Amino acid sequence: MTISRADIETAHARIAPHIRRTPVWSLPRGFGYEGPVSLKLEYLQHSGSFKARGAFNTLLSKSVPNAGVAAASGGNHGAAVAYAARQLGIRARIFVPEISSPAKIAVIRSHGAEVVIGGARYADAQEACDRFVAETGALRVHPFAAEETIAGQGTVALEWERDDTPLDTVLVAVGGGGLISGVASFWAGRVKVVGVEPEGSRALHASLEAGHPVDVDVNSVAADSLGARNTGDLVFSICREKVDHVALVTDEAIRQAQRLLWSDWRMAIEPGGATALAALASGAYKPKAGERVGVLICGANVELAKLSQDTVL
Missing domain, CATH: 3.40.50.1100 (Rossmann fold)
Known part of the structure; x- marks a missing residue:
């Protein structure tokens, strides 16, 4: 089973009256990269995430x-x-x-x-x-391994494409994989889609290595949002064909991305929501010169008391 661009367009027409069209923030450079960066601010979505x-x-x-x-x-x-x-x-x-x-x-x-x-x-x-x-x-209502869920999450990419100049690469955090499956289904063959997982919660990375879905142990600061033990067959089949690769980041890189988003941009972002940025800021993903990179900031349901342990609120 695959999810088509048409499926995602249909989903967007269906849900548009009920969701926020979250903004895109285009920067000439940032987060340790001297090339253009596009941030899709999906943490501003209803209920605090793309879900x-x-x-x-x-x-x-x-x-x-x-x-x-x-x-x-x-x-x-x-x-x-x-x-x-x-x-x-x-x-x-x-x-x-x-x-x-x-x-x-x-x-x-x-x-x-x-x-x-x-x-x-x-x-x-x-x-x-x-x-x-x-x-x-x-x-x-399954969080990731369902066609309707994946098509709905893919509407993030549809809006992003309509609201910004063309991208070369997008970085997407991966838990169960519904979000990246939708994004990769929309942009298949046109934009490079790179998954980002914590080292301690790497269900998609491990499955792609094994050639089939596998169970993994989960131990990460982002486990409450990126803590799926297995992607399942549907997500795996889509990502195997349409995701370029998965980059792994440390928990410390995720925390540092959170600190950066708060200290420089006053964005209070949960660990899972900052994971995609962690790949760019830490060098786990290294763009080529001039590559236009998109980063999906996907969740804001953070405990401010925990965030304040490392930052001054």
Whole structure:
């Protein structure tokens, strides 16, 4: 199964009345690179991350039963599903692991969803969600391994292309891989798409190395948003064909990118949201001279108290 450019265009027409068209910030140079950099400021999206796109596309594409919808999430996907469900008048139950940040859980609850906390990792929350769906018939909204989710996330690239000059390369953070699958599906063969994963949470990198989806251990500062243990078959098949490669970054590089975004630009960004920038700022991705690089800043649900441990707020 593939996701086409036409699928993404259709998804955008469907969700456009419900999402924000987030801005693009074009810089002549920056973040240690002397060439042009384009930032897609998707952290300004409803619910604080790009996830609202996939959530709305799923809920507007599917028949929702009386039991409502259910989702497992490290935080951002749950917040997006909760927000979209509230806007569309749908009941939502969100399952989150114990590692989810209080800030993200608070966002989910603020949108009126029921939150169930349990299990050490995302996989535990997913198992609990699956049991609930089997028992009640609720519609499961998967955070990455679903066609509707991927097509919705791909609308980020559609807007970016329409709102800025052509890009040579885009850097995209990877957790389960729904976002990069959508972006790469839209730009296939026209723009180089590079995934960025933490060294301690590298499901896509490991799967591409192995030649098939594999389970990985997860231990990263960005685990609550980039903590999927396995990409699944759909994401893997898309990324194997359409993603150029995956760059790995350290947790310290991610923290440094967070500090840079706050100290220089006053952007309060969560670790997962700063991961793509970490590849450029740390040199994990080295552009060629004059290469026009796009960086997706994808999430802002950060605990300010934690951010302030390394920066002056």
